[in-house]
Amino acid sequence: MQSFRTELENPIVEQDIIDLEKKIRLFREGVIPDEKFRSLRLARGVYGQRQPGVQMVRIKLPYGKMTLQQWKRITDISDEYATSNLHLTTRQDVQIHYVSLDKTPELWSKLEQDGITIREACGNTVRNVTASDRAGIDPEEPFDVTPYADATFRYFLRNPVSQDMGRKIKIAFSSSDKDTAWAFMHDFGMIPKVKVVDGKTVRGFKVLVGGGLGAQPLLAKTVFEFLEEDLLIPYIENVLRVFDRYGERTSRNKARMKFLIQKIGMDEFQRLIAEEYQAVKVKQVKVDAAAWPETTPPPPAVLPAYSIKDPKKYEAWKATNTFEQKQAGYVAAYVKVSLGNIGSAISRQLIEALRPVIADDVRVTANQGLLLKFIQPAHLPYVFSVLEEAGFADPGFDSIADITACPGTDTCNLGISSSTGISKVLESVIVDEFPDLVYNKDIKIKISGCMNSCGQHGIASIGFHGSSMKSAGKVLPALQVLLGGGIVGNGEGRVADKVIKVPSRRGPDVLRSLLHDYEINGLPDELFNNYYDRQGEKYFYELLKPLADLTTLKAEEFVDWGQAEQYATAIGVGECAGVVIDLVATLLLEAEEKLELGGAAIVNNAYSDGIYHAYSSFVQGAKALLLGEGVSCNTQTGIINDFDKHFVETGKFSFGSDFRTLVLQINGNEPTESFARQYFQQAESFYNQAQAYRQKSSEPVQA
Structure with a gap:
């Protein structure tokens, strides 16, 4: 190349x-x-x-x-x-x-x-920091969380603490107690709060930790009802340091933060956080929200001639896809993007046509759509006409007809069965057979191609994830049906129940059965999840049980949605969690790279970063030598303890006290220049010893 x-x-x-x-x-x-x-x-x-x-x-x-x-x-x-x-x-x-x-x-x-x-954007890092798409224009927000989300993103980008963790970390900021960013399902979830102290309004956040979806969804736990704004980012770093050291690194299925908390308990988790606090880079991070550049409306514009082809559709779109901003005189409009796919040619068309009437701040929404901001009410018909011309003017944003789906078997290694194909069919069922539900924003349908919940099926009112079934020695694509998930509010959520598994081709009949039953037996104004709770999981299992009967299978049910050939499972190696590197030479190379990064950080006066790189070099070097001896460890703290057991206690390595005391100086010292230089030199000395030991142990034995 x-x-x-x-x-x-x-x-x-x-x-x-x-x-x-x-x-x-x-x-x-x-x-x-x-x-x-x-x-x-x-x-x-x-x-x-x-x-x-x-x-x-x-x-x-x-x-x-x-x-x-x-x-x-x-x-x-x-x-x-x-x-x-x-x-x-x-x-x-x-x-x-x-x-x-x-x-x-x-x-x-x-x-x-x-x-x-x-x-x-991938790997064992802090992933994209998400936030409610309405942040900054939400009439119900105590304050705009955007500056805080932005500061969090920038603080952890390239941060040594979060470069090579056991698994990914997801962070979300909701704009209000409605919790539209789903704080309860993230490793860190924040909800803005204010309180009055000595006559002054103080900003802060309700903070939740340890949530996650995947195959084993767990709801996050509240650790602060109110944490002052300047303390938020240091707290996140503090927790990440604990997660990095104590989190699982061998079994990817147990490597998320939620499992660490489940394993050691919240009390011990909090104790480790307190123990780590002294080493945190800074104890306060001031986010100057007052200086944050506010999104400004577009300047006055003369619109070109336009026409609306379907006035009835426009009225439905205006009712379901728009809302009044907190800024008087402006509305925002959502764009429903089917399956989250929008072509580049259409994108350019929309950019140029909408530029005169929208703010220079378009938000990608968490249900795979777009939000356009600061539109004058008089310009809404023009905006609709532009979207209508482009084929993106469907009403029903965030309604039951706006289905969330991951790419599934289209491109993902982990996809088991189609999520995009079934999604299109289910949307057609709603639009063609239940058209009034385009106004229903209570019921959410979410689909994932596998159990890992990239389509967020675990928090859906009606969720599906890809699976497979066997009949007469043949495999057919299937859907696991989940019911009853969703947002409660203020950091509380509901995880959907797994109810039954059915052949994928029967997914539309599952939806028809559920909606007809709800229509007939639901009480007036009864929300779907309340109806689900009243009837109970067993009721819905019995309702859908006939659709799980494999004695009535037809030939076409062995072909997945959107496919022409008979179904066969073809699951590849997933990459979301990265991999565990177990090659001794590669680990020693990583230890050397961490030293290089640490030395450069110290030269640039970034002492905390230099210290953490040196710590990582210690761990990687120790792991390399342990693996060379056939000892495999699944946490960083396990590596440190096992190195003492197999190398220090046996006399192969000697330190002033033991390896653990040497390495965990990181916890007992402020990140000063003097400590950074001392600690780096100790890490460099250990690396040289490790290389010499490895070279000696690799030499052939003389006869």
């Missing part, structure tokens, strides 16, 4: 991109093993697809914000490097598919020219 020159003003970003190009070249030459390279590229937003030889690139958009120029830049990138399609995700990212690995550094450099990054 050819090298290229970047034209970026930020030297850190430029070096990052150059390093990616170098690592790709070394991977191609066989110098870097596949496992190590996979971990590296994932942390740069480059994810292997189901199709061999091509990549999905995830573009990280903090709290879903795009300027119009950034939106245009992404469309141009998709045209040049991908398939001219933008896929909007439930994490408020944009994904493009079928990208050549060798082109990713060049692609990244062009994105960065408009301030867009792919860094840490």
Whole structure:
């Protein structure tokens, strides 16, 4: 592959991109093993697809914000490097598919020219920081959480604490007690609060930790009813340091923060956080929200001639897709994007036509749509006409007819059965057979291609995830049906119950049965989840049981939605959690790289970062030697303890006291220059000892 020159003003970003190009070249030459390279590229937003030889690139958009120029830049990138399609995700990212690995550094450099990054969009990192799409214009918000979400994103981007954790970390900020960012299902969830202290209004957050979906969903636990705004980011860093050290690293299914809390208990988790506090980089992070640049309305515009083809549809769209902002005289409009897919040509068409009448701040929503802001009410008919012309004027945003679905078996390695194909069919069932439900925003339908819940089926009123079934020795695509999930409010949520598994082709009949039963037996004004609670899980199992009968299967039920050939499971290796590197030489190389990063940080007076890189070098070096002796560890603290057991207590290594005391000096010292330099020298000395030991142990025994 050819090298290229970047034209970026930020030297850190430029070096990052150059390093990616170098690592790709070394991977191609066989110098870097596949496992190590996979971990590296994932942390740069480059994810292997189901199709061999091509990549999905995830573009990280903090709290879903795009300027119009950034939106245009992404469309141009998709045209040049991908398939001219933008896929909007439930994490408020944009994904493009079928990208050549060798082109990713060049692609990244062009994105960065408009301030867009792919860094840490995948892998064992702090993922995209999400927020309620209405943040800043929400009539019910105590204050705008956008500056805090932005500060959190920037603080942890490239932060040494969160570069190589056991698993990913997800952070969300809701704009009000309605909790539209689902704080209860995140590793960290924040809900804005205010209180009056000595006559002054103080901002803060209700903070929840340890939530998550996946195959084993757990609701987050409240750790603060009110944490003052300046203490939020240091608290997150404090917790991440504990998670990094004590979190599982071998079994990916047990490596999320929720499982660490479940394993050791909240009391011990809180004790470890308190123990770590002294080493946190800063004890307060002031977010100057007053200086945050507010989104401004577009200047006065003269609109071109336009017409509305379907006035009735316009009235439905206005009723379901728009709302009044907290800023008097302006409304916002949602764009329903089916399956989150919008072409680059249509995107450019919308950008140019809407530019005169919307703010330069478009939000990707968590249900895979778009939010347009600061529209004058008089301009709403024009906005609708533009969307109508582009084919994106469907009413029913965030209603039962607005189904959330991950890509599933279209591109994902982990997909078991189709999520996009069944989603289209279910939307047709609602629009054609239950048209009045386009106004129903109580019932949410969410679909994932597997149990991992990228489509968020675990918190849906009606959820489905891809699965499979066997009949007469043959495999057929199936759907696990879940019911009763959703938002309660103020950090409380409901996890859906697994009710029954049915063949995928019977998904539409499942939906028909549920909606007809609710229509007939629901009480006046009874919400769906209240109806579900009243009837009970067993009632719905019996209702749907006939659809799970495999004695009545037809030939077409062995073919998945959107496919022409008979179904066969073809699950690849998932990449969401990265991999565990168990090659001794590779681990020692990582220890050396951490030292290089630590030395550079100390030279630049970033003492806390230098200390953490040195700590990581200690751990990686110790892990390498332990693996060389056949000892495998699943946590960093386990590595530290086992090194004492197998190397210090046996006399192979000698320190002033023991390895644990040496390494965990990180907890007992403020991140000062003197400690940083001392600790770095100790890490460097250990690395040299580790290399010498490894070299000696690898030498052939003389006869």
